[in-house]
Amino acid sequence: MFIPQNTQRFSLMDIDTDRQSGFLNTLLAGERSLASNMVADFIREGVSVDDIYEQLLKSSLYKIGVLWETGRIGVATEHLASAIVQAIMNDLYPTIAATRKQPKTVVLACVENEQHQVGIKMVSDVFELAGWTTHFLGAGLPTDDLVRFMNSVRPQVLALSMALSFNWPTLEKMLQTIRRIFPSLPILVGGQAFGKGGQERLLAFSNVTYLSDLYTLKALLTNPASFINANVH
Numbered sequence: 001m002f003i004p005q006n007t008q009r010f011s012l013m014d015i016d017t018d019r020q021s022g023f024l025n026t027l028l029a030g031e032r033s034l035a036s037n038m039v040a041d042f043i044r045e046g047v048s049v050d051d052i053y054e055q056l057l058k059s060s061l062y063k064i065g066v067l068w069e070t071g072r073i074g075v076a077t078e079h080l081a082s083a084i085v086q087a088i089m090n091d092l093y094p095t096i097a098a099t100r101k102q103p104k105t106v107v108l109a110c111v112e113n114e115q116h117q118v119g120i121k122m123v124s125d126v127f128e129l130a131g132w133t134t135h136f137l138g139a140g141l142p143t144d145d146l147v148r149f150m151n152s153v154r155p156q157v158l159a160l161s162m163a164l165s166f167n168w169p170t171l172e173k174m175l176q177t178i179r180r181i182f183p184s185l186p187i188l189v190g191g192q193a194f195g196k197g198g199q200e201r202l203l204a205f206s207n208v209t210y211l212s213d214l215y216t217l218k219a220l221l222t223n224p225a226s227f228i229n230a231n232v233h
C-alpha cells in the first residue's frame with residue numbers, strides 16, 4: 001500500500017524555535033517540574049499533543065542524541081532527559097484518554113532487542129486520541145509473548161517500532177512469525193532505522209506499511225478503512 005509521507009502536514013501550529021531551545025535546555029538541566037510546566041502551558045494555549053510530541057519532545061531528544069553521539073553530554077544527562085520526557089507523556093495521559101472510544105484495538109511494541117520505546121509510546125497516544133483501545137507493550141518483549149497476547153486481544157492493527165538498523169533481521173523474523181498466525185493483519189512499522197534505507201525489504205510482506213511520523217499516522221487514522229481489511233482474522 002502506498003502511503004504519502006509528509007505531504008499532508010497535520011500540524012495545527014508551529015512551536016517557535018526559542019521555546020524549543022528553552023525546553024531543550026530545561027531537559028539538559030534535568031529540571032523536571034519546569035519542563036512539565038512548559039508543556040502544561042502549551043496545552044493551555046491549545047497546542048495539540050502531536051505537535052508537542054513532534055516539535056518539542058522528539059526534536060529535543062534528536063538534538064540530545066547528537067550531543068550524546070558527539071560526546072558533548074554524558075549518558076547520565078541523556079538518561080535523565082529521556083526519563084523526564086516519558087514522565088511528561090505519562091502526565092498528559094488524562095488529556096489523551098478523555099477521547100470517546102471506537103471499537104478498534106491496536107497492539108504496539110518494539111522490535112525484539114530494541115530498547116527505544118518513546119516513539120512507539122507517542123504512536124500509542126495518537127491512536128488513543130483517535131479513539132482506539134491501545135495495548136502498549138513497550139520494549140523487551142519476545143515475539144512468542146507478543147503473539148500470545150495478540151491472540152488474546154485480537155487487534156485490528158499491530159504497530160512495531162525499530163530505531164536500530166542492525167535489528168532488520170530481527171524484524172524480518174518477527175514479521176514471518178506474525179504472518180504465519182495473522183495472515184492479513186495490517187501491520188504499521190516506523191522508527192529511525194527505516195529512514196536509513198532498507199524499506200524495500202518490507203515488500204516481502206503483505207500489508208506492512210511504513211509511516212515516518214505522527215502526522216502521517218494521524219492522517220491515516222482519519223480514514224482507518226483505507227488500511228483495515230474488514231475481515232482481518
Ligand code: B12
Pocket residue numbers: 054057058061062063064065066068069078079082113114115116117118119120122123159160161162163164165166188189190191192193211212213214217
Ligand atoms: C533515549 C535514547 C536511548 C535510550 C532509550 C530509552 C527508552 N526507554 O526509550 C537508551 C539509553 C536505552 C538507548 C540505548 C541505545 N542507543 Co539510543 N538513543 C536515544 C535517543 C537520545 C532518543 C531516542 C528517542 O526517544 N527519540 C525520540 C522518538 C520520539 O523518536 P523516534 O523513535 O524516531 O519516533 C518517532 C518516529 O520515528 C515515529 N515512529 C517510531 N516508531 C514508530 C512506529 C510506528 C508504527 C509509527 C507509525 C511511527 C513510529 O514516531 C515517532 C514520532 O515521530 C536517540 C537519539 C535520536 N535521534 O532519537 C538515541 C539513538 C536512537 N540511540 C542510538 C544508539 C546507537 C544506541 C545504543 C546502540 C547505544 C549503545 N552503544 O549502547 C543503545 C541500543 C539499545 C537497544 N538495544 O535498543 C543511536 C542510533 C543510531 C542508529 N540508527 O543506528 C541514536 C540515534 C543516537 C545517535 N545519534 O547516535 N538510547
